Amino acid sequence: MSLLEVSGLGISFGGLRAVEDVSFSVSPGEIVSVIGPNGAGKTTLFNMISGIYRPGRGSVRLNGQDVTATAPHLLARMGLSRTFQNLQIFQEMTVLDNVLAGYHLTERGPVWADLLALPSMRRRAAEVRRGARDLLARVRLDKAAEQEAGSLSYGALKRLEIARALALGPKILLLDEPAAGCNAVETEEIDHLIAELAASGIAILLVEHDMKLVMRISSHIVVLDHGQKIAEGDPATVSRNPAVIAAYLGTDAPTEDPAHADG
Numbered sequence: 001m002s003l004l005e006v007s008g009l010g011i012s013f014g015g016l017r018a019v020e021d022v023s024f025s026v027s028p029g030e031i032v033s034v035i036g037p038n039g040a041g042k043t044t045l046f047n048m049i050s051g052i053y054r055p056g057r058g059s060v061r062l063n064g065q066d067v068t069a070t071a072p073h074l075l076a077r078m079g080l081s082r083t084f085q086n087l088q089i090f091q092e093m094t095v096l097d098n099v100l101a102g103y104h105l106t107e108r109g110p111v112w113a114d115l116l117a118l119p120s121m122r123r124r125a126a127e128v129r130r131g132a133r134d135l136l137a138r139v140r141l142d143k144a145a146e147q148e149a150g151s152l153s154y155g156a157l158k159r160l161e162i163a164r165a166l167a168l169g170p171k172i173l174l175l176d177e178p179a180a181g182c183n184a185v186e187t188e189e190i191d192h193l194i195a196e197l198a199a200s201g202i203a204i205l206l207v208e209h210d211m212k213l214v215m216r217i218s219s220h221i222v223v224l225d226h227g228q229k230i231a232e233g234d235p236a237t238v239s240r241n242p243a244v245i246a247a248y249l250g251t252d253a254p255t256e257d258p259a260h261a262d263g
């Protein structure tokens with residue numbers, strides 16, 4: 001069974017049908033990318049899946065359960081985490097504290113236990129710190145744990161954001177343009193990290209403009225244009241699809257023509 005099932009999802013803003021009747025699914029360990037020219041509806045689709053927008057039509061199922069329009073913090077507890085197109089990092093906090101912030105959603109201990117510094121809470125706090133350090137090692141930022149986040153390179157900040165999303169132990173991770181603004185080396189690091197996360201069994205749903213990255217790592221690609229799904233399939237099939245090529249050639253948006261992006 002698929003981990004995430006999106007069925008007939010749609011939303012309108014005023015008269016504009018920003019997303020219309022979009023369906024697809026994502027299984028554990030799979031990397032599914034959503035691509036399309038600027039304004040195609042990718043971020044809006046992400047916002048509906050992650051509970052930020054209430055869909056006008058259709059449904060989202062997580063592990064067989066209907067989670068349509070469930071609040072983001074509840075979805076996070078149920079195993080769906082996301083990152084955002086614009087960095088959501090606390091620049092003045094340390095790298096480690098940024099990851100620790102990601103644990104808040106799952107912490108459910110009573111406040112009085114915290115205030116009394118009960119041994120159980122101290123043990124839990126130590127466990128969480130160990131977990132946060134393990135996550136930093138996973139994104140290759142363990143040596144920077146005590147540094148101010150603001151001192152990191154852009155690519156490192158993008159990986160830090162992924163580490164924070166991992167704090168919640170997601171079964172599926174939604175990544176909104178994880179390589180945007182990164183140079184070639186940083187993009188390759190993100191590429192390896194995403195592949196490692198998928199290999200560990202996490203399902204990945206990706207929105208990304210970097211076609212080389214998309215074509216290299218995706219198991220499946222969903223193509224949107226003007227809010228509608230115009231194609232889907234493996235990278236080779238999608239990059240040869242005439243409707244996809246036409247959608248990209250009709251705009252200045254793409255980083256690269258998907259038909260020539262496998263090099």
Ligand SMILES: Nc1ncnc2c1ncn2[C@@H]1O[C@H](COP(=O)(O)OP(=O)(O)OP(=O)(O)O)[C@@H](O)[C@H]1O
Binds near residue numbers: 036043044
């Ligand atoms: N909150 C909103 N209110 C009104 N219109 C919106 C809103 N959010 C998105 N739209 C419109 O919906 C359409 C889809 O936008 P969306 O940002 O989802 O596209 P996108 O594919 O993510 O684009 P990009 O690649 O530029 O990030 C656009 O026409 C956009 O102007």
